[in-house]
Amino acid sequence: MRKPLNRDTLQTLHHPASEPLSRPSYARANLIPGVVHLGLGAFHRAHQAMVFDTLMQRGDRRWGVLGVAMHSTQVADDLATQDGLYSVQINDYKGRTWAVVGSVLHTCVTAREREKVVAALASPATRWVTLTVTEKGYGPELADLLVEGFAARRAADAGAITVASCDNLNDNGRKLQALCVDHAQQVDDSLAEWIHTRCFFPNSMVDRIVPAATTERLHEAAEALGVTDRCALGTEGFWEWVIENHFADPSDAAVLAGVGVKVVTEVHPFEQAKLCMLNGSHSALACIGAVMGLTTISDCVAKPNIRAYVHALITKEIMLGLARPHIADYRDALIARFANPTLKHSVHQIATDNSLKIPQRWPPSIKAQLSRGGEVDHLALAAAAWMRYCLGEDEQGKAYVLKDPNSAELQATALLHRHDACAAVKAFLGMHAIWGNELPNDAIWTSRVTHWLQRVQAIGLGQAIAELSGS
Ligand code: CS2
Numbered sequence: 001m002r003k004p005l006n007r008d009t010l011q012t013l014h015h016p017a018s019e020p021l022s023r024p025s026y027a028r029a030n031l032i033p034g035v036v037h038l039g040l041g042a043f044h045r046a047h048q049a050m051v052f053d054t055l056m057q058r059g060d061r062r063w064g065v066l067g068v069a070m071h072s073t074q075v076a077d078d079l080a081t082q083d084g085l086y087s088v089q090i091n092d093y094k095g096r097t098w099a100v101v102g103s104v105l106h107t108c109v110t111a112r113e114r115e116k117v118v119a120a121l122a123s124p125a126t127r128w129v130t131l132t133v134t135e136k137g138y139g140p141e142l143a144d145l146l147v148e149g150f151a152a153r154r155a156a157d158a159g160a161i162t163v164a165s166c167d168n169l170n171d172n173g174r175k176l177q178a179l180c181v182d183h184a185q186q187v188d189d190s191l192a193e194w195i196h197t198r199c200f201f202p203n204s205m206v207d208r209i210v211p212a213a214t215t216e217r218l219h220e221a222a223e224a225l226g227v228t229d230r231c232a233l234g235t236e237g238f239w240e241w242v243i244e245n246h247f248a249d250p251s252d253a254a255v256l257a258g259v260g261v262k263v264v265t266e267v268h269p270f271e272q273a274k275l276c277m278l279n280g281s282h283s284a285l286a287c288i289g290a291v292m293g294l295t296t297i298s299d300c301v302a303k304p305n306i307r308a309y310v311h312a313l314i315t316k317e318i319m320l321g322l323a324r325p326h327i328a329d330y331r332d333a334l335i336a337r338f339a340n341p342t343l344k345h346s347v348h349q350i351a352t353d354n355s356l357k358i359p360q361r362w363p364p365s366i367k368a369q370l371s372r373g374g375e376v377d378h379l380a381l382a383a384a385a386w387m388r389y390c391l392g393e394d395e396q397g398k399a400y401v402l403k404d405p406n407s408a409e410l411q412a413t414a415l416l417h418r419h420d421a422c423a424a425v426k427a428f429l430g431m432h433a434i435w436g437n438e439l440p441n442d443a444i445w446t447s448r449v450t451h452w453l454q455r456v457q458a459i460g461l462g463q464a465i466a467e468l469s470g471s
Helices: 042-046 048-057 073-080 110-121 140-156 173-188 187-196 215-225 252-255 268-292 297-301 304-318 327-338 347-350 354-359 363-371 377-389 407-416 422-428 445-461 461-469
Strands: 036-040 065-069 085-093 095-101 104-108 128-131 161-165 205-206 233-236 240-244 261-263
Touching: 036 048, 036 110, 042 048, 042 085, 042 233, 042 461, 048 065, 048 095, 065 110, 073 104, 085 215, 095 215, 095 445, 104 110, 110 140, 140 161, 140 173, 161 173, 173 187, 205 268, 215 233, 240 268, 252 261, 268 297, 268 304, 268 327, 268 347, 268 354, 268 363, 268 377, 268 461, 297 304, 297 327, 297 347, 304 327, 304 363, 304 377, 304 461, 354 363, 363 377, 363 422, 363 445, 363 461, 377 422, 377 461, 407 422, 422 445, 445 461
Parallel strands: 036 065, 036 128, 065 104, 085 233, 128 161, 240 261
Antiparallel strands: 085 095, 205 240
16 A cells, blocks of 8 residues: 655655656755745645745745635645645656645645634744635635734734735736725724735736646556655646735845746736736637537647637737737747646636636727727637536537536526527626626627627537638
């Protein structure tokens, strides 16, 4: 029987000769818990936690992480039994490598151990808070926790702190700041003022494709490393973290830049390019793939028609107004990343919470195209695919579950109008929380979405895509 990955087995790990392994070379007992991270999903563990790990490999001990799950206990408890250690399998065209990450020192669960989170937020050792709580996490529950922690921090006179949102939202730092300051105002004006002046909320863009862990991944890790690792993950080689130079400790800018983080004065061009190009295409592919009965993003772009569709979607309708430098190279790299067959990124995972993701991902491109008199057919087809997706059944008749806080309303709408594209589009576009106030009244947008939903209903999505690309 294999032993578990933990501090005792860390030095005994083996690995295939062709698959290099890196592991913490620092003494973990001497690390300082300088970071509280909220949201212990796969993304943090394969992104920011690895950046912190690199900093500590280079001798900077201040980036140890308290990993906080908001509700679910599984990952927090599994990590705790492994002394916070976990392995990441990194796959791209260069081959496969492994990293065992040592930056997560402790874990806890807010719903179970709130006092530990509050105490950590108030600790003078804590210099940073990072967050990956997903789009739906930015509500009163989060505000309440952070504001309680900041109140304790002020009372302890523990000093200024950087609070970095790493979620896929525009202006994520400012949104989080507004959420905390507004919430604090309801309690105590002077606390709101303290948060305003002593908490630094940089905007940031984070990028790495990190699919949810699967049992297949766990088996591969066990095979390769010779231990069981219940927290093993897989990801791609590419990662990017662009963050606004706005830190409680200004010297962090050079520290982060030293390990490959882009520290900039204006995150917006990077954030817009990433949200609209990567996440926007991801959501389009997720809906298309799910409706056509495809399993992963790489399965989608392996189909020449879908690959051509996504290339045209980005080129003709998304990237024109975007200001990120070398945008065409960025697009090509992106499509190559989507095609990475080892990631096995499930279309249904990406389609989760569509109604909260779409607002950041599609409307900015649609509005920009309409205002310059440009084409919106590829975006309209994506919107039609989403409406078709809401039926909860693929084109082969196989049912799937819609995971979305608004699933009941979405599915009821799709079912009610399943044979009437005009009525379906009217009802779906009438959801202003998703589309904003302008788009539902835009005659061109409405008619293009209606056209494509009619075509999808009449000839199926694959044929509609072929028709759009003129093949
Ligand atoms: C994806 C993102 O699940 C999703 O909605 O679009 O998680 C995406 O993989 C990351 O943002 C990539 O950085």
